[in-house]
Amino acid sequence: MNTLEKRLLNDFQRDLAPSPTPFADMAEELGVTEEAVIGGLRTLTERGVVSRVGPVFRPHRCGASSLVAMTVPEARLEAVAEMINAFPGVNHNYEREHRLNLWFVITADTQGHLQALLQHIERQTGLATLSLPMLAEYHIDLGFPLQWD
Amino acid sequence: MGLTARDQQLVAAIQSGLPLVSRPFADIGARIGLSENETIERIQALLTDGTIKRLGVVVRHHELGYRANAMTVWNIPDDQVDELGRRIGAVDFVTLCYRRPRHLPDWPYNLFAMIHGQNRTAVLHNIESLIERCGLKTIQHEVLFSRRRFKQCGARYIDASPRQPAEGRMHSQSGGPP
Numbered sequence: 001m002n003t004l005e006k007r008l009l010n011d012f013q014r015d016l017a018p019s020p021t022p023f024a025d026m027a028e029e030l031g032v033t034e035e036a037v038i039g040g041l042r043t044l045t046e047r048g049v050v051s052r053v054g055p056v057f058r059p060h061r062c063g064a065s066s067l068v069a070m071t072v073p074e075a076r077l078e079a080v081a082e083m084i085n086a087f088p089g090v091n092h093n094y095e096r097e098h099r100l101n102l103w104f105v106i107t108a109d110t111q112g113h114l115q116a117l118l119q120h121i122e123r124q125t126g127l128a129t130l131s132l133p134m135l136a137e138y139h140i141d142l143g144f145p146l147q148w149d
Numbered sequence: 150m151g152l153t154a155r156d157q158q159l160v161a162a163i164q165s166g167l168p169l170v171s172r173p174f175a176d177i178g179a180r181i182g183l184s185e186n187e188t189i190e191r192i193q194a195l196l197t198d199g200t201i202k203r204l205g206v207v208v209r210h211h212e213l214g215y216r217a218n219a220m221t222v223w224n225i226p227d228d229q230v231d232e233l234g235r236r237i238g239a240v241d242f243v244t245l246c247y248r249r250p251r252h253l254p255d256w257p258y259n260l261f262a263m264i265h266g267q268n269r270t271a272v273l274h275n276i277e278s279l280i281e282r283c284g285l286k287t288i289q290h291e292v293l294f295s296r297r298r299f300k301q302c303g304a305r306y307i308d309a310s311p312r313q314p315a316e317g318r319m320h321s322q323s324g325g326p327p
Contacts, residue, residue: 009213014203018192020172020185038169041206045169049212052166055192055201067249067261081299093300096220096293100256103220103293104300130256132249136231138238139246143205144265146213 004032006146008040009049013143016053059137064114065107066133069100070125077102080125087117100130152200159183159191160200166207210244210265217272217294218265221279222258224251224289230260236283237262242275257289269294 001009007030016022023041024034044050059065072080077095084090084104093104108114118129152160158181167173178188195201225233230248237260238246245263264279266272272294280286 009206009208013205013208016205018174018189018196018204020174020189022167022173023169023171034171038171041169045166047212049209051207051209053169053206054163054166054204055160055195056203056207057160057164058199058202067247069256078299081297085300091300093298094295095297095299096295098291098293100293101296130252132252132256132261134247134249136234136248137246138231138234138248139243143203144208144210144244145241146208147267 004030004036004040005044008037008044010146012053059134063107063109064111064133065105066114066118066131068104068106068118068121069130069132070102070127071100072102072125072127074101080127083124084121087121089117155181155183156191156195156200159188160195163192214267215265216267217269218263219272219276219295220293221262221264221276222291222293223260223262223285224257225260227259233283233285233288234260237279237285240279240282242266243279258291 008026011029012026017025019025021034023037027034027037030037041050041053045052070080081093081095081102084102085093087106089107091105091107093102095101096103106114106117108117118131122129159177162177162180168176170176172185174188174192175185177183178185181188183191192201192204196204223233223237234246234248237243242264243262244265245261247261248259249261251257251259262279264272264275266275273292276292
């Protein structure tokens with residue numbers, strides 16, 4: 001990671017001004033050419049360390065979503081995770097170090113559909129679900145400060 | 150969500166990123182029938198009303214070597230949860246912070262904060278620092294490190310089915326799982 005790349009990654013996670021020429025603005029701040037900024041961002045995107053240069057949206061307030069936890073016997077964990085991934089609206093499915101060892105987010109267009117999905121998952125797996133919908137969001141997303149070795 | 154049809158088109162056009170060209174907003178505008186100026190004005194309005202939380206370089210932490218993440222869960226008295234939640238949510242290494250319902254007696258925790266780090270040690274160090282900075286010494290908590298990632302797709306804001314809600318961006322990749 002060269003110095004320009006590090007600064008492109010760290011210094012512009014927010015407050016990218018929606019000016020007609022945002023990359024020329026960045027270039028001026030960095031003391032390089034606009035081509036160097038655009039080229040650098042393209043390379044970082046191709047390498048997969050930049051997901052995009054663009055917006056991060058506030059989570060939706062419409063529809064229904066919940067964080068769901070399950071206690072799954074170790075031997076069945078992979079199969080159950082796969083089964084759950086096949087349901088529409090399942091996202092961010094992680095094994096975690098806890099008695100409740102499977103955690104995922106589920107979304108649906110209505111609360112009724114969400115409850116139906118959960119019941120369906122419980123029937124299909126024979127396991128209980130613990131549903132923990134978001135009640136309030138406190139995080140202020142200012143980007144994430146990076147540390148370099 | 151209360152977005153006009155025009156704004157929905159705009160959101161759909163920018164959600165996977167701006168084109169990396171000299172005049173990206175002219176380019177976006179041309180795709181949806183807006184001038185460069187109108188495009189910029191609408192994006193500014195979405196930033197002002199908070200629909201867009203930030204506009205900038207969205208990094209992938211995992212690919213940058215931030216391989217460890219822990220979901221920390223806290224049992225905070227109800228009358229303190231808003232204040233402490235805001236304080237925790239403002240700490241720079243906290244990437245998500247939500248209040249959720251308790252499920253007694255099994256699940257006493259009502260606040261969730263996601264913490265990322267380059268490795269387990271760094272995450273644990275961050276948690277110590279969080280306890281110190283936010284005065285959480287007496288608050289019951291647990292740390293749930295992730296083990297395997299079975300699925301993590303970037304939640305899209307506007308989908309083919311337009312009312313698909315998205316909890317957690319991580320960011321998507323702006324910060325990992327909710």
